[in-house]
Amino acid sequence: MTRDEALFEFCLRMGDSTLVLGHRVSEWCGHAPVLEEDIALANTALDLIGQTQLWLGLAGEVEGKGRDADQLAFLRDAWDFRNLLLTEVPNGDFGRTLMRQFLFDAWHSVYLARLLKSSDKRIADIAEKASKEVAYHLERSADTVVALGDGTEESHQRMEAALAYLWPYVGEMFAGDAVDAAMAEAGIAPDPAGLREEYDALVGRVLAEATLEMPESRFAHKGGRNGAMHTEHLGHILTQMQWLQRAYPGASW
Secondary structure, rough: OOOOHHHHHHHHHHHHHHHHHHHHHHHOOOOOOOOHHHHHHHHHHHHHHHHHHHHHHHHHHHHHHOOHHHHHOOOOHHHHOOOOOOHOOOOOOOOHHHHHHHHHHHHHHHHHHHOOOOOOOHHHHHHHHHHHHHHHHHHHHHHHHHHHHOHHHHHHHHHHHHHHHHHOOOOHOOOOOOHHHHHHHHHOOOHHHHHHHHHHHHHHHHHHHOOOOOOOOOOOOOOOOOOOOOHHHHHHHHHHHHHHHHOOOOOOO
């Protein structure tokens, strides 16, 4: 694998994760429990889609085959996606959605902080822009996890259930492979395994305040980041996301 091939895969991993999660979060538009949350979730989704444009745009540039961000988003099949499995699981109730957002935001903030020092200025520039948005995402999702975890008996139980359901997807964030090794060697991105301690400390502090216990299990569902395996949910997401471009190829307005 050449350096550019590894960089292309890296950009897909970042862009596909924000794309799929952005789509998932957007599903709450018009359905959130209160208007303020509806607007906040819609804005989070827009931030993630904006970050996708940057990551997939760079991926297309690195690939050099004339594909832009839109083509990479709308004209690839499920087996070509490199998103974290966590991002494609169904929303569930409001508590599960915010727990998923928090677990992703915590990883995202830690990872972007390292990318600010990337040897590739294009990566560092994207990280600088995204990190400002993600700081807000993390603050909001963490506050909501605390409010619901340390809220009523029902909200606490729902957050416990959400954490138990989502935790097995966390480990994939820190499972390195040849792409990660190439990026680390070039000084472009960190070794994911080296971020776990910082992540656990951050998540642990918030969960403790939410009166929730961090699971001890290190079992991890894997396969999303390298395209080896996705859940059945990704196909349904892409059916919704891509149908217009597939039905009317090259349509513009």
